[in-house]
Amino acid sequence: MTAPRLRRRKLDIKTGLVDLSHGAGGRASAQLVDDIFRPAFDNALLDLGNDQAAFDVAAGRMVMSTDGHVIWPLFFPGGDIGSLSVHGTINDLAMAGAQPLHLAASYILEEGFPLADLQRIAISMGRAARAAGVAIVTGDTKVVERGKADGLFITTTGIGVVPPGIVISGDRARPGDRVIASGSIGDHGVAVMSRRANLGFETEIVSDSAALNGLVAAMVGAVGAGLRVMRDPTRGGLAATLNEIARQSRCGFHIHESALVVRPDVAAACELLGLDPLNVANEGKLVAIVDPAAADRLLAAMQAHPLGREASIIGTVTEDDQGFVQMTTAFGGDRIVDWLTGEQLPRIC
Secondary structure, three states: OOOOOOOOOOOOOOOOEOOHHHHOOOHHHHHHHHHHHHHHHOOHHHHOOOOOOOOOOOOOEEEEEEEEEOOOOOEEOOEEHHHHHHHHHHHHHHOOOOEEEEEEEEEEEEOOOEHHHHHHHHHHHHHHHHHOOOEEEEEEEEEEOOOOOOOEEEEEEEEEEEOOOOOOOOOOOOOOOEEEEOOOOOHHHHHHHHHHOOOOOOOOOOOOOOOOHHHHHHHHHHHHHHEEEEEOOOOOHHHHHHHHHHHHHOOEEEEEHHHOOOOHHHHHHHHHHOOOHHHOOOOOOOEEEEOHHHHHHHHHHHHOOHHHOOOEEEEEEEOOOOOOEEEEOOOOOEEEOOOOOOOOOOOOO
16 A cells, blocks of 8 residues: 655745745755746756756867846846846856756855745746747855845856857957947947936837847857957956956957947937946847957848847957957047946846
């Protein structure tokens, strides 16, 4: 005679709160995984219930990246900390030309955090991962006392594969190469700051948070080894990205303000907040450095993709041992585009 199966009580997600037992490794921890994370991520590797995930990989070079997410507020126009944590790590892999394979996620939860918000964030993560063709296959959860984590922090780690023959790195820019931006700048940072400062505009400014691996696959398919460098201009914005590449490649840049896409509402918000769009974070855009002979083909491929419709050539790589990034302004003058000094937009991702 078989023993009767005990009916397990489900979490009270609607009104329940995270407590310290949810991070203790016992029955409550298992409930949290079974009722929130497993349904949200839903894949065969995760369902095995191991502390790791084992999988086969295709030929090519492996790429790995990890990223911590402490954004506040947790929910913002166009996304939340969940989808952002997925997009951020996928994009870091994609900037090497990799196709992401799998993600791992680690959560630091604060005692008292609403289970309904946690479920909403987990569902958002699962949706973002599936849309990008990536699975969240393993993870970890810890709970700390009230006042120790500001609600929720997420760390995501990703692994991907770069096809043979593709080498994309920040030290490969060469004088004469073209610089292409995939679209408008400043959307994410301004969306978060407008919600944080409770600012109202005639139209809601929405984060550009998105997974770029599909766009990158189209770019690699169009020009292959003609792609020298790719970078997503997140914290510090376009200015920090170009200065970082200039330092790595020991070159300079000359860009044109008239070629940059800045939405009117974003420009207006930056003026109100005293921000320079060049320094404001993006979470769904990329900058590509490409061999000049392949620039037109790359631009056409980007503009044919939904995430690259507004792509434009914004400048060129210059020979400059000092590594200066210069910009011709809309008024015809030239100025240096320097690194951001200090923390202009804290906790933006």
